Amino acid sequence: MKSTTTVNQTKLTKAPEIPTQMKAWEVVQPGPIDATPSPLKFTTKPVPKPKRGEVLVHVIACGVCHTDLHVTEGDLPVHHEHVTPGHEIVGRVVKNGPDTSRFQLGDRIGIPWLRWTCGVCEYCRAGKENLCPNSLYTGWDHDGGYAEYVTVPEGFAYRIPERFDSLTAAPLLCAGIIGYRAFERANVPAGGRLGLYGFGGSAHLTAQIAMAQGIEVHVLTRGKDARRFALSLGAASANGAYDLPPVKLDSAIIYAPVGDIVPKALEALKPGGTLAMAGIHSTDIPQLSYSDHIFHEKNLTSVESNTRRDGEEFLTLADRLDIHPEIHEYPLEKADEALKYVAAGDIQGACVLRISEG
Numbered sequence: 497m498k499s500t501t502t503v504n505q506t507k508l509t510k511a512p513e514i515p516t517q518m519k520a521w522e523v524v525q526p527g528p529i530d531a532t533p534s535p536l537k538f539t540t541k542p543v544p545k546p547k548r549g550e551v552l553v554h555v556i557a558c559g560v561c562h563t564d565l566h567v568t569e570g571d572l573p574v575h576h577e578h579v580t581p582g583h584e585i586v587g588r589v590v591k592n593g594p595d596t597s598r599f600q601l602g603d604r605i606g607i608p609w610l611r612w613t614c615g616v617c618e619y620c621r622a623g624k625e626n627l628c629p630n631s632l633y634t635g636w637d638h639d640g641g642y643a644e645y646v647t648v649p650e651g652f653a654y655r656i657p658e659r660f661d662s663l664t665a666a667p668l669l670c671a672g673i674i675g676y677r678a679f680e681r682a683n684v685p686a687g688g689r690l691g692l693y694g695f696g697g698s699a700h701l702t703a704q705i706a707m708a709q710g711i712e713v714h715v716l717t718r719g720k721d722a723r724r725f726a727l728s729l730g731a732a733s734a735n736g737a738y739d740l741p742p743v744k745l746d747s748a749i750i751y752a753p754v755g756d757i758v759p760k761a762l763e764a765l766k767p768g769g770t771l772a773m774a775g776i777h778s779t780d781i782p783q784l785s786y787s788d789h790i791f792h793e794k795n796l797t798s799v800e801s802n803t804r805r806d807g808e809e810f811l812t813l814a815d816r817l818d819i820h821p822e823i824h825e826y827p828l829e830k831a832d833e834a835l836k837y838v839a840a841g842d843i844q845g846a847c848v849l850r851i852s853e854g
């Protein structure tokens with residue numbers, strides 16, 4: 497009989513040996529990423545033990561998301577002392593905790609930002625688990641993937657489409673999924689025009705999803721390299737973050753955590769247009785003018801996390817539409833350098849830490 501081993505399943509004849517200690521980053525004291533001493537420390541931590549309903553994963557790759565920077569710099573309040581950041585994790589299941597049945601040892605899975613929701617509150621029951629007030633997040637409430645091992649409740653992990661290698665798949669798990677939810681929230685009409693403010697890991701995936709559906713994409717971002725990159729992917733125009741696009745937009749998404757962009761982006765919308773703010777954090781929005789920014793039935797909304805259904809839909813689309821994440825590889829011990837690159841805001845694609853060969 498033919499072997500069934502694939503990228504997503506390595507047949508293990510016996511349970512792998514799991515060390516007791518692992519290498520991991522932790523946020524010692526939140527502060528500017530360039531500060532001395534650094535807010536981050538590369539250290540040794542105990543390998544976590546999977547609790548009821550959880551699996552232990554040997555990390556192959558972990559993407560570096562702007563939210564990791566917010567956790568590191570203290571834009572988000574501390575939820576877990578000395579937390580290990582990272583929530584775009586691809587790895588293999590090496591141990592099943594009690595009462596687990598979904599995955600086999602050796603399965604390749606993805607671990608996203610949304611770690612757990614309560615399942616019983618009004619939002620969870622209404623299919624809006626992204627708004628669950630009891631939700632927990634990977635790399636904020638619980639240790640994440642800037643480490644060799646991590647645990648995840650099995651119901652919140654994803655299977656990764658077979659054709660993505662593990663490094664390429666990592667940014668799909670937050671940049672991709674949240675970008676997809678932002679795209680849905682932005683209500684772009686068929687064949688419409690979409691503005692993207694900021695062009696990092698998330699926006700470059702959203703742009704591909706949009707263009708594959710015949711939507712015209714206009715990019716507005718401060719980074720010259722990022723603008724060039726946007727045009728190379730097929731964007732119709734690329735201008736500075738505070739410029740007006742060459743045409744009025746049906747919809748826009750702000751990825752940059754900068755509230756000052758909001759009035760400009762609302763000005764760029766057609767009557768009835770929608771602006772979605774995709775970030776978990778933003779600086780304050782300046783005073784708006786009713787006539788210039790809001791009248792003509794313009795809509796301003798935000799994006800909070802994602803549901804598991806968003807994740808499943810996005811991963812299916814990413815597979816079918818042949819989405820290509822552009823990645824910059826860093827070794828685990830250089831996670832701080834990757835975060836500095838993200839902070840500089842002129843990235844072409846997404847940074848990913850290579851952690852094991854998997």
Ligand SMILES: [Zn+2]
Pocket residue numbers: 613614615616617618619620621625628629630631
């Ligand atoms: Zn809930």
Ligand SMILES: [Zn+2]
Pocket residue numbers: 561562563564583609670671
């Ligand atoms: Zn993220």
